[in-house]
Amino acid sequence: MHRLKLTSCLIFFLFICLPHPLVQAVEPPDGYTHDEAMRLGEQMYRNGILPSGNPMQALVMGDIPFDGRMFTCDDCHQRSGLGTEEGSVITWPTNGKMLLLPRKRTGAFRQPTSDAEKQNARRTLPPYFQVEDERPPYDERSLANALRVGKDSGGRSLDPIMPKYRLSNSSMAILTYYLMHLSVDFAPGVDDEVLHFATVIAGDVPEEKKTAMLSVLQTHIDNHNSQGRHESRRAASGPFFKSEAHQAYRKLKLHVWELTGTEETWHEQLEGYYRDQPVFALLGGISEGPWQKIHGFSEKNRIPCILPITDQPVLSDTDWYTLYFSKGVSLEGETAAKYVRAGLSMKGTIMARQIYRRGNTKAAALAEGFSTAWKSIAGQEVQQLVLGEDDELSDQALNDLLDSPEPVVLLAWLDSTDKEAFKILGRHGGRAAMVFASSTMLNNDFSAIPDALKENLLVTYPHSLPSEDQKSRFAVEQWLRARKIPAGDFDIQAKMYFLGWMLSGGIKSMRSEFYRDYFLEGFDMMIDQDYAIAVYPRLTFGPGQRYSSKGCYIVRLSSGSNPELIPVSDWVIY
Ligand code: HEC
Known part of the structure; x- marks a missing residue:
């Protein structure tokens, strides 16, 4: 019995612990x-x-x-x-x-x-x-x-x-x-004791958003590390047959990589950070603009990036390493196109026309999302009115845009600082069959929308409705309170809460096989979530799926300065 145990220990050691000579x-x-x-x-x-x-x-x-x-x-x-x-x-x-x-x-x-x-x-x-x-x-x-x-x-x-x-x-x-x-040498960023992660803060991000992201993420890391004391002890003294699970235990360390200056320099900055401190994967992260540079860095170095906070992900069917919450604003554009198709008979022609501002990458991504979907649904190009950064929308320009013998659907991808433009839309919007705006572009601030526009205004809303997420919202708030994290940007905190929840599963399912593809496969195998996530009705996972939230509501706004959101569509529009 004793000898058997010794022999198996030896075999275990030779094959699992040492490099594999064969x-x-x-x-x-x-x-x-x-x-x-x-x-x-x-x-x-x-x-x-x-x-x-x-x-x-x-x-x-x-x-x-x-x-x-x-x-x-x-x-x-x-x-x-x-x-x-x-x-x-x-x-x-x-x-x-x-x-x-x-x-x-x-x-x-x-x-x-x-x-x-x-x-x-x-x-x-x-x-x-x-x-x-x-x-x-x-x-x-x-x-x-x-x-x-x-x-x-x-x-x-x-x-x-x-x-x-x-x-x-x-x-x-x-x-x-x-x-x-294949999967023979552990990935960089892991040693016998520590699994290193980084989180990227890309460009100018308002301080409160940065804090909301970092405080929740760091708390998850600290939680993992404080639970780990028992694991380390068990790994040292536990029985052989349990040792693989315990051996897997590593402390987690989170490095914060802040990117400054122009986007063109970001790739080099990321490479520099990575040279100084190799990390196993990127967790969360935040950007107010496109995630493209970080995405490219992840693909090139084959580093997973799990659930960054961005409205402008890279859209790709084949890229592998970044797992996003959703397709961001592009999904809103696509949803608007699907809604128009679902709502109107396609017998007659409908003209789609969009307004947005030059230099606003978010609006451009929305417009692109709509145009691409519209082209494949209606087979038509979308006419655009692109305003210069300081141009005002004029009554004349809007009337020209709405001028058509066919019904017009107008997509106003403007933000909440465009108060004048929304006023003009309020005056003439009635000529359009439908007017769309995006809640992400407006940052959920609907104060710029005049009541006159609300009658035929539809808003894309890619999150849970306030009326529907109360239970999970409460769970997240409790968790934050118990850990003395001050209430901040709830959307960001809830997303990072969810990431922490997923991360512990991802780390567990990796056992002691510290390979990046295997880590990502752990997320692919996760069951769909509607419990731990507060800001989406549900998130779905699956092999190779890289955009977890598949839905978006279309809502109307009630009148008044603090309008209610009234859904007019299901979460997913086919
Ligand atoms: C359609 C699914 C499928 C594809 C594609 C596939 N496999 Fe398999 N493979 C299996 C299944 C299922 C088994 C287990 C069969 C069993 O044990 O009876 C298996 C078994 C094996 C085994 C034996 C493993 C062992 O421990 O005995 C090897 C080696 C293997 N596959 C390699 C490959 C390689 C290399 C490729 C691609 C060139 C490949 N497989 C493609 C499904 C697949």
Whole structure:
């Protein structure tokens, strides 16, 4: 018994704690440098493309041929290659470290043995998962066999969901090399004791917003660190079989990176901060303008950035590293377009016309969001009136804009300092079929809107309605009070409260595998949230999803200087 424990301790030590000699020893295939082999291997793993540039060919479910681009390795085994048992996605790790370890029967996929287990959905997995999964370590030959023939290192036939690939020897060598180096060295920003994070304050951000963001985020970090004392003790003295979870414990440290000067210099400033203190990931952060420079830095260095506060995220279907609360103002533009389509019969033509100010990047992003959606919905360009920074809107210019034999939808992407313009809109807005404004542009200050305009004014509102978020709002307020954080910008505090809540799950699910892709995969696997978040009705997560809030209301304003918001749409408009 004693010896057994010692031996397993030794094996554990050799494989988990020390660098992995086998993995490190594999040389790149002949004629390739490490970087080339990694790039080509990544292309196979993530895109299903062979080094020749052709798609990988495979058979799935026995004999159905398919093009490897349709399902890629990372679709099933995750980018990190560390697999997952979360949610509906269940796969083995495919990184070298785990393939080179023998596997005991896990019991994870066994037949249910009792009625209670049968009723538990997680246990009663489909038959193809109910396998005996014990196997010896892989070597180069058995790995090739698994990928080509679908037999694991113990000779068991793999489930037919795992495709069988047609791979030449040289492609196989590259893929093998890639798998052996996938998630092998911990990411920068983590040592034996500390997991380093940074939060970015980009450009001029009003002091109270900065404080609202930092105070809540720092409190989460402090909470984690004060709970950790017990964890460190357990890690030192706990039983071997529990040590992985406890070994995972790291203190968290939050570095504040403030960016100053022009945006063109931000990338260099970020690189400088990162050289001085590598961090594992970026948490929160705040900008009054576009997040583009920070986004670019994250993509380039493959550093996750979790839930920054910005109305101007980068919109991309393929970028990976920044997880945003929402598509920001662009989503408001898109929602307005969908609402017009849903509300009006498309038989007649509708003319869409927008007003915004030059130099206002937020308004430009809104206008772009509307135009793009409108083009795809109505197949039409949107006519624009772009005011100079100091120009006043004139009655004449507005009348010209509204002049059309067809009904006009007017989008007034102006902010609450544009009082004169809203007055003029109040005088002539009745000529438009609908007038839109954005609550984000107005910063939820509706005092500039004259009652005369309210009758046909619609406002995009991408947050929970004040009437609907009272319970979760109360929970956040209680939490802030208990931690003696003064009430500040509630929107920001609630978002950072939520980030802290998610972060503890993200850190736990990473166990002691400190890889950035795996950390992000932890967020991808989180269940959708409507409890811990106060300012959105719900947030959804999923593999590769990078904009969590999918909805936006359209509201009307009641009359008076402190108007009520009256919803005229659902949260999501299809
Ligand atoms: C459609 C989903 C899917 C795709 C795509 C896929 N796999 Fe798998 N893979 C699986 C499943 C499911 C298993 C587990 C089968 C079993 O244990 O019976 C598996 C098993 C494996 C194993 C054996 C693991 C072990 O511990 O025995 C390896 C290695 C592997 N896959 C590598 C890859 C590589 C490399 C690619 C891409 C070239 C790939 N897989 C693509 C679903 C997939």
